[in-house]
Amino acid sequence: MTESRLPSPVSAARVASLLAVSLLLGACSTDRPLRTPSVSEAIRTEVPMPAAPAAVVPARVADALAEPTPPAVPVPPEPRIDLLVNNAPVRQVFLAMVADTRYSMLMHPDVAGTLSVTLRGVTVTEALEAIRDVYGYDFKIEGRRITVYAPTLQTRMFTVNYPNSQRSGNSDLRVASGGSSQGTTSGSSSASTTTNNSTPSTEGSRIST
Numbered sequence: 001m002t003e004s005r006l007p008s009p010v011s012a013a014r015v016a017s018l019l020a021v022s023l024l025l026g027a028c029s030t031d032r033p034l035r036t037p038s039v040s041e042a043i044r045t046e047v048p049m050p051a052a053p054a055a056v057v058p059a060r061v062a063d064a065l066a067e068p069t070p071p072a073v074p075v076p077p078e079p080r081i082d083l084l085v086n087n088a089p090v091r092q093v094f095l096a097m098v099a100d101t102r103y104s105m106l107m108h109p110d111v112a113g114t115l116s117v118t119l120r121g122v123t124v125t126e127a128l129e130a131i132r133d134v135y136g137y138d139f140k141i142e143g144r145r146i147t148v149y150a151p152t153l154q155t156r157m158f159t160v161n162y163p164n165s166q167r168s169g170n171s172d173l174r175v176a177s178g179g180s181s182q183g184t185t186s187g188s189s190s191a192s193t194t195t196n197n198s199t200p201s202t203e204g205s206r207i208s209t
Helices: 009-029 039-046 059-066 090-097 124-135
Strands: 081-089 104-107 114-122 139-142 145-148 172-179 182-187 192-197 201-208
Touching (some): 081 090, 090 104, 114 124, 124 139
Antiparallel strands (some): 081 114, 139 145, 172 201
């Protein structure tokens, strides 16, 4: 009879390990596909982005900005007038004040009466203020327009500053009356001398307020 021998467990394990190593080496030797960037990313990286064009300022604008600011035109001074009237109609006086000036005059229908003033070298505003203080004709200036109103009853408040003090008074009246007497008596029999002296007596009163 022929005896068959089974392979030992040690040799079977060795064969299995050899097969596993060979498979692992075969897997490592396979070529993997290379990762390459996309075409758009490559173009974006290589080609720089175009710069924004600078704003072009027109020549006229540049010249206008370069020119200095013209100086401010000085305001002409207020003309001065001489106002000399005696019992003249008030409406004619106000119209004569603005003649040959840049002002226009408007008057309330109730403006009436006469004026007597003597003003020299004053402006229109100064003349109107003087007439208002004396005759009561109020006015309002809006730009180049002057409006005159008839005199009306006005209430004005004034602040008067005075020292804070307290007054006090005192009076004293004294009345006094009195007299004095002195007597001397002497006798020969007793050879004695008697002298009587009296002190002055005073009666009086005092009044204080």
